Amino acid sequence: MKSVEDWYRHDRMPHIFCTGCGNGTVINCTLEAVMQMGWDIDNTIFISGIGCSSRSPGYITTDSLHTTHGRALAFATGVKLAKPEFDVVVFTGDGDLSAIGGNHFIHACRRNINMTVICMNNMIYGMTGGQGSPCTPAGAISTTTPYGATEPVFDLARLAEASGANYSARWTAYHVKELTKAIKVGMEIPGFSFIEAMTQCPTSYGRRNKLRTTTSMLEYMRDNAVLLNKAKRMEAEGRELSPGRFTVGEFVKRFRPALGVVKDEE
Amino acid sequence: MKLVIDQNLCKGCNLCTMVCPYNIFQEGSELNKKGVVVPELDRPERCTNCRLASLYQRRLCGVCQLICPDQAIKWIEEEPYESMKVVIEY
Amino acid sequence: MxxxxxxxxxxxxxxxxxxxxxxxxxxxxxxxxxxxxxxxxxxxxxxxxxxxxxxxxxxxxxxxxxxxxxxxxxxxxxxxxxxxxxxxxxxxxxxxxxxxxxxxxxxxxxxxxxxxxxxxxxxxxxxxxxxxxxxxxxxxxxxxxxxxxxxxxxxxxxxxxxxxxxxxHMREKVTIPEEVDIIRRRPLKEGKLPFEPEDDMIPGFPEFGKGYRVHVTGLTHDERGYPEATNCELHSELVTRLVNKIESKRHEIADYDIINPQAEIVFITYGPPGRAVRQLMHDYSDLEIGHLNLRIVWPFPEKVLKEFPNASKFIVPELNMGQMAREIQRHTSIEVESLPKIGGEMHTPDELFRAMGGDS
Missing domain, CATH: 3.40.50.970 (Thiamin diphosphate (ThDP)-binding fold, Pyr/PP domains)
Known part of the structure; x- marks a missing residue:
């Protein structure tokens, strides 16, 4: 029987992630989805940029490209267009994707290039020690927002939708089953699939924001996640989402013409 | 099938204690060789997957394995029963 | 074209x-x-x-x-x-x-x-x-x-x-050969690690999708391709190899033209200034003018400077403030005169002639 175990580079384990880091969970969910898709190890390419999340491909025993900060999507575009038969998955983080790589992100969405992008949004720059990112919620303390973040955040899933991606969803590291399913649906859909996985960073985010333990961070995500349908209902009733809460669910699923799709030979 | 936590991989985040519907995982109390307090298993034979995975030929539940950030939770085939060697000292 | x-x-x-x-x-x-x-x-x-x-x-x-x-x-x-x-x-x-x-x-x-x-x-x-x-x-x-x-x-x-x-943006006549030599990259040999160099210090190429399952990273990596960013010896070894795999072959791959190697005054050029030198030699065909035209500038093949045994002066016309002149001076005790020109226009043959000490 094929097992997820075949996909890990066991000689590199345990990985560098801190205790309780959500990235490992997202790797699990991704590989679970890959298993369900029945992809071939030698035909799957994992690509990442720089940051904690981007170290993930190093633990997966496929061909993988650990690139420069923010450019993962551009590298992935090259790989995919040179060999469209590859199954390409991009791991990225919130800083990597939305700050330094924001331009590549919206353009990859616009091109609707056939790949799956999984963004581990931990709301912080973890690798460099906890600086504020474009996804740090208002009021949160980071080393570069010592008096609380004041800038509005990026809603990445919505951004992907608006930029033209065929699939966009958001779940958290708590919702493992839903996340796995969303990743699988994303992999099935031709075109650009974006899955934002909110993850916990107890070391750099939780520690400074009264969420000291991993479990408390996960509880925070569980309690503040609002299903998209519920949010829509609330909106219809004229109730607003209280600050700090965020929506989860499937934002868009459509079948616009996409780039880099291999037509099935019949 | 038998539920195990890999002592080399576990970093002691206790997420498994939070998600298991049977509360099989309990916060541990002792440091292991690596200095990690690995959760302890409370009657792991209650785990659905332990009991039924071989029957259904797929993984059941498995939330602990999915959420474990350190890939430390797995099920292993139980070794066939071996009679214990008893050495009697006179 | x-x-x-x-x-x-x-x-x-x-x-x-x-x-x-x-x-x-x-x-x-x-x-x-x-x-x-x-x-x-x-x-x-x-x-x-x-x-x-x-x-x-x-x-x-x-x-x-x-x-x-x-x-x-x-x-x-x-x-x-x-x-x-x-x-x-x-x-x-x-x-x-x-x-x-x-x-x-x-x-x-x-x-x-x-x-x-x-x-x-x-x-x-x-x-x-x-x-x-x-x-x-x-x-x-x-x-x-x-x-x-x-x-x-x-x-x-x-x-x-x-x-x-x-x-x-120049238009000139071009002869396109029927076939161009194509020497493709050498694939990774079986049994070798993805970044294990062969005798020429260059590892075989583990192309994606061929089952090598290679991890490629910009971090300092070992021969398996795994990051080892804090290993001082490994980093030193890796970077030294990356430099030497090219530098050690600089004379082998060197590509240049030498004209009048016995001349005392030698122009060293690469790119457009070479055209001005060729015109100068055409205009003053009675003068002994040496010319070294480089087609591969980096890695710099410094031994080629020895091909001009009588040279008393190297003149380096460039469309910059003398970037390569400095590199050339580094390798020779012969006087190197930089002839910079910026602004977008090429050197004229007259300018080169004056640089030689001529009166035009």
Missing amino acids: QGNIACAEGALAAGCSFFGGYPITPSTEVAEHMARILPKKGGTFIQMEDELASISSIIGASWAGARSMTATSGPGFSLMMENIGYAVMTETPIVIVNIQRGGPSTGQPTMGAQGDMMQCRFGSHGDYSTIALVPSTVQEMFDLTAKAFNLADRFRCPVFLMSDEIIG
């Missing part, structure tokens, strides 16, 4: 199947021509959102097995610097065409210059070595582009075609 078109044709002849670009004067014609021809030949042309993305995409395509290239000019070249370092570290064969223009900054988009010669050698951070080819005719634009792909595949490094607006 226009220089830029010759460049694109050279790439196509060499089997380039992926072009990622971004429009920038004066290199745009390369991208335009590729956009026209590549899809018909089964290749991929993509216009990326910026130069950061275009170089990223060609590195990705190269790992997927394609011969890939991009073309740009000064400002775009500056943006590419980080990923040039990445290509060096990960030993990715790519070809970067830089149709140089006047800088710094936006400078003179429609005027030629050679101001990026040091940038292509030292532009990215850290120690490394690169290969840079400089054409001085449109024919060379074709030939050297094709050659650049072979060098990139052989040495597994980024190779630069450092042309300029003058050659890029």
Whole structure:
């Protein structure tokens, strides 16, 4: 029987992630989805940029490209267009994707290039020690927002939708089953699939924001996640989402013409 | 099938204690060789997957394995029963 | 044929199947021509959102097995610097065409210059070595582009075609050979680790999708490709190899013309100034004028300076403030006179003549 175990580079384990880091969970969910898709190890390419999340491909025993900060999507575009038969998955983080790589992100969405992008949004720059990112919620303390973040955040899933991606969803590291399913649906859909996985960073985010333990961070995500349908209902009733809460669910699923799709030979 | 936590991989985040519907995982109390307090298993034979995975030929539940950030939770085939060697000292 | 078109044709002849670009004067014609021809030949042309993305995409395509290239000019070249370092570290064969223009900054988009010669050698951070080819005719634009792909595949490094607006927009007669030598990258041998060098210090190429399951990272990595960023010895070994795999072969790959080696006064040129020297020699055919025209500038083949035993002075006309003159002086005790010219115009033969001490 094929097992997820075949996909890990066991000689590199345990990985560098801190205790309780959500990235490992997202790797699990991704590989679970890959298993369900029945992809071939030698035909799957994992690509990442720089940051904690981007170290993930190093633990997966496929061909993988650990690139420069923010450019993962551009590298992935090259790989995919040179060999469209590859199954390409991009791991990225919130800083990597939305700050330094924001331009590549919206353009990859616009091109609707056939790949799956999984963004581990931990709301912080973890690798460099906890600086504020474009996804740090208002009021949160980071080393570069010592008096609380004041800038509005990026809603990445919505951004992907608006930029033209065929699939966009958001779940958290708590919702493992839903996340796995969303990743699988994303992999099935031709075109650009974006899955934002909110993850916990107890070391750099939780520690400074009264969420000291991993479990408390996960509880925070569980309690503040609002299903998209519920949010829509609330909106219809004229109730607003209280600050700090965020929506989860499937934002868009459509079948616009996409780039880099291999037509099935019949 | 038998539920195990890999002592080399576990970093002691206790997420498994939070998600298991049977509360099989309990916060541990002792440091292991690596200095990690690995959760302890409370009657792991209650785990659905332990009991039924071989029957259904797929993984059941498995939330602990999915959420474990350190890939430390797995099920292993139980070794066939071996009679214990008893050495009697006179 | 226009220089830029010759460049694109050279790439196509060499089997380039992926072009990622971004429009920038004066290199745009390369991208335009590729956009026209590549899809018909089964290749991929993509216009990326910026130069950061275009170089990223060609590195990705190269790992997927394609011969890939991009073309740009000064400002775009500056943006590419980080990923040039990445290509060096990960030993990715790519070809970067830089149709140089006047800088710094936006400078003179429609005027030629050679101001990026040091940038292509030292532009990215850290120690490394690169290969840079400089054409001085449109024919060379074709030939050297094709050659650049072979060098990139052989040495597994980024190779630069450092042309300029003058050659890029020049129209000359070009003879396109029926067949161009294509020497493809050597695949990884069985039993070797993905980054384990062979005797020539260059590892075989573990192309994606062939079952090598290689992890490619810009971090300092061991022979398996795994990051080992805090291992001092490993880093020193790796970077030394990356430099030496090219530097140790600099005389073997050197490509130059020598004219009148017995002369006392020798012009050393690369790119357009060589044309002025050739005109000067034509105008003053009674004078003994030595000429060394380099087609591969980096790595600099310093032994070639010994080919001029009677030389009392090297004159180096360049379309910059004397970037290579300094490099040449480093290797010789003979006087080196820099003849800089910036502003976008070429040296005239008269200017060269005056530099020789002549009265015109």
